[in-house]
Amino acid sequence: xxxxxxxxxxxxxxxxxxxxxxxxxxxxxxxxxxxxxxxxxxxxxxxxxxxxxxxxxxxxxxxxxxxxxxxxxxxxxxxxxxxxxxxxxxxxxxxxxxxxxxxxxxxxxxxxxxxxxxxxxxxxxxxxxxxxxxxxxxxxxxxxxxxxxxxxxxxxxxxxxxxxxxxxxxxxxxxxxxxxxxxxxxxxxxxxxxxxxxxxxxxxxxxxxxxxxxxxxxxxxxxxxxxxxxxxxxxxxxxxxxxxxxxxxxxxxxxxxxxxxxxxxxxxxxxxxxxxxxxxxxxxxxxxxxxxxxxxxxxxxxxxxxxxxxxxxxxxxxxxxxxxxxxxxxxxxxxxxxxxxxxxxxxxxxxxxxxxxxxxxxxxxxxx
Numbered sequence: 411x412x413x414x415x416x417x418x419x420x421x422x423x424x425x426x427x428x429x430x431x432x433x434x435x436x437x438x439x440x441x442x443x444x445x446x447x448x449x450x451x452x453x454x455x456x457x458x459x460x461x462x463x464x465x466x467x468x469x470x471x472x473x474x475x476x477x478x479x480x481x482x483x484x485x486x487x488x489x490x491x492x493x494x495x496x497x498x499x500x501x502x503x504x505x506x507x508x509x510x511x512x513x514x515x516x517x518x519x520x521x522x523x524x525x526x527x528x529x530x531x532x533x534x535x536x537x538x539x540x541x542x543x544x545x546x547x548x549x550x551x552x553x554x555x556x557x558x559x560x561x562x563x564x565x566x567x568x569x570x571x572x573x574x575x576x577x578x579x580x581x582x583x584x585x586x587x588x589x590x591x592x593x594x595x596x597x598x599x600x601x602x603x604x605x606x607x608x609x610x611x612x613x614x615x616x617x618x619x620x621x622x623x624x625x626x627x628x629x630x631x632x633x634x635x636x637x638x639x640x641x642x643x644x645x646x647x648x649x650x651x652x653x654x655x656x657x658x659x660x661x662x663x664x665x666x667x668x669x670x671x672x673x674x675x676x677x678x679x680x681x682x683x684x685x686x687x688x689x690x691x692x693x694x695x696x697x698x699x700x701x702x703x704x705x706x707x708x709x710x711x712x713x714x715x716x717x718x719x720x721x722x723x724x725x726x727x728x729x730x731x732x733x734x735x736x737x738x739x740x741x742x743x744x745x746x747x748x749x750x751x752x753x754x755x756x757x758x759x760x761x762x763x764x765x766x767x768x769x770x771x772x773x774x775x776x777x778x
Contacts, residue, residue, distance in 0.1 A: 420451040420452055420453055421451060421452045421453070421772060421775065421776060422452075422453050422455050422505045423452065423453075423454060423455070423505060423506050423507075423508055423772065423775055424454070424455055424456040424457070424458070424501075424503075424505050424506070424507050424508070424519075425443070425446065425454060425456070425457045425458065425507075425508050425510060426458045426501070426507050426508070426509045426510060426511065426515065427439060427457070427458065427459060427460065427465060427509075427510040427511050428458050428459065428460050428461075428480035428493065428511065429460065429486075429490050429493075429511040429512075429513070430460060430463075430465055430510060430511045431460060431462075431463050431465075432526075432620070432622075433619075433620045433668070434526075434693070434695045434696075435511075435526055436463065436464050436465055437592045437695065438526075438589060438592065438695065439465060439510060440464070440465075440468075440592065440593070440594075441589075441592045441593040441594075441764045442510075442589075442764060442767060442768060442771075443457070443468060444471075444593075444764075445763075445764035445765050445767065445768035446508075446768045446771070446772070447470060447471065447472060447475070448765065448768070449765065449768045449769055449772055452772055453472075453474075453475075454470070454472070454475050455474075455475065455476065455505055456475065456476040456477075456478060456505075457470060457475060457476070457477050457478070458478050458479075458480055458500070458501075459477060459478065459479050459480065460479070460480065460482075461479045461480060461481050461482055462482075466479060478500065480493070487544065490513070491547065491551065493515070494513050494514070494515055494516060494551050494555060495516050495551065495554075496516060497516045497517055497518075498515075498517070501515055501517045501519055502517065502518065502519060503519055504519075505519070506519065506520040506521065506522065506560075506775050506778055507519050507520070507521045507522070508521075508522050508524070508771065508772075508775055509521050509522065509523045509524065510524045511524075512524075512525050512526060512527050512530060512548075512552075513548060513551050513552055513555070514551075514552065514555035514556065514558055514559045515555060515558065516554075516555055516558070517558055518558065519558065520558070520560050520778045521558050521559045521560065522559070522560060522561045522562070522563060522771070522774055522775050522778070523559050523561075523562050523563070524562075524563045524564075524771070525562055525563065525564050525569070525573060525692070526564075526565065526692050526693065527548075527692060528569065528572065528690045528691055528692045528714070529541075529545040529548065529549075529690070530545075530548060530549055530552050530573060530576065530577075531569065531572030531573040531575065531576045531577075541623065549576065549577075552577065553577060553579075556577070556579065556580060559580070559583070560583065560777070560778040561583045561584075561585060561774050561775075561777060561778065562580060562583055562584045562585065563584075563585050563586075563587050563771060563774060564584060564585070564586055564587075564692065565586070565587065565588055565589060565692055565693040566586060566588065566692065566693060566714065566717050566718070567586055567717065568713045568714050568717045569586075569692045569693070569714075570584045570586050585774050587767060587770045587771060587774075588759060588760050588761060588767075589693070589698075589760070589761065589764075589767050590698070590702070590760050590761050590762065590763060590764065590767070591695075591698055591699045591702045592671075592695075592699075593764055594671040595671075595675075595699055595702065595703075596763065596764075598671075598675050600675055600678060600679060600703050601703060601704050602678070602679070602703050602704040602705055603704060603750060604750055605682055605745060605750075606679065606680045606681075606682075610644065610682070611644075612642050612643055612644035612742070613642055613643050613644060613682045613683065613738060613741065613742055613745075614643075614644050614645050614647075614680065614681045614682050615643060615645070615646045615647070615681055615682060615683055615684070615685040615708075615738075616646075616647045616677050616678065616681045616683075616684055616685070617646065617647070617648050617649070617684070617685045617686065617687060617696075618649045618669070618674065618677075618696050619648075619649060619650075619686075619687070619688065619696065620649070620650075620668070621650050621654045624688055624689050624690040624691075625687060625688050626687040626688055626689050626710075626728055627648065627650065627654075627656035627687065628656055629687055629728065629729070629731060629734065630646075630656045630657040630660065630663060630687075630731075631656050631657045632731035633657060633660060633731050633735075634659075635659035635660065638659070638660050638661060638662065640735075641662070641735055641738065642738050642739055642741075642742040643662045643738065644662060645662050645663075645664055646660075646662055646663050646664065646685060647664050647666055647677060647681070648663060648664065648665050648666070649665075649666060649667065649668050649669055650665045650667070651665060651667045652665045652667075678699070678700075678703050678705065681705070682705075682706065682741075682745060683700070683705050683706035683707060683708060683741060684696055684697070684699075684700035684705050684706070684707045684708070684709075685708050685709075685738075686707065686708070686709040686710070686715070687709075687710065687728060687734075688710065688728075689710060689712065689728045690714075691714045691715075692714065693714070693718075694709075694714055694715060694718055697709060697715065697718050697719060697723075698718065698760065701718075701719065701722070701753040701756055701757055702753075702757065704750070704751070704753060705751075706724070706741055706744075706745070706750070706751050707719055707722070707723040707724070707751070708723065708724045708725075708726065708734075708737050708738060708741055709723050709724075709725060709726075710725065710726060710727070710728035711725035711726060711727060711728075712728065718756065719756060720755065720756050722751050722752070722753055722755075722756060724737045724740050724741050724744075725737065
């Protein structure tokens, strides 16, 4: 039986997102879930949610959709491992599962898996020992449950190629579907075409990222306090709590904690550009946000960033504070000369809205 045989009146599908907790993924799914449920010709029959975090509060607008919370009574990593390895009746049934949390389930149900973490395609040697073990187990689960997966969805060709290189058996089943900025930013209509303070001598920058190791905040700790005044920065705003400050000796680093949508809009409206430090991304949503708004970008010279930003960003070596300083001096000099980036060409590769993304994902489900 194929998916098309399940319902002559349209596609019936279940959504699984019990382990989605990362900041970027949460923002993405807050936009994607309503679009999936509103797709014509589709009925979402069940949504499996996490038991904590913002997504635990999601409620379907359709009375007939079953919304189920997966309760975790064990530590998250162990609970997630057991959920993926032990077949569970709640996921049984003929209707396909669109798994939005990277790892396929041990289930007879046909699955499409949306892979957002770059670590499933990375080599273990790039990480420290605790992370090497964690990501090694994740890759083992990913391979072990592949028999239940009809297709995979990733966000960029770079991620597709990395995943195919790590798991050659699935190379022909990986679909690339990019996403636009979150719906709250689409609705805001914020566009920047110049500096908020044209004559400012130093830069005001933003780096919206959680405190995961690959976000590379530790690079700032390489900057000695005696060097702080030589950097062209008035303020660098990090969305970290003050208790996680990566470089307390730098007077221009401000840790403000995670920001809600209005506060992020205010930050994007007044900063001179986005600084992105991350060494490992499948997508880099803040890069997409900055391009959509029209901001300058300073980011690592890595494949994921090159694939998104092309020649429009200013690049640096993510392991070198000296390289970062040189990139920021370049940005300062360009802005003082009246330069502002034009992201028209890179933005053409992104869908216009979330309904288009939802339809593309559900079209992949229909191929099962």
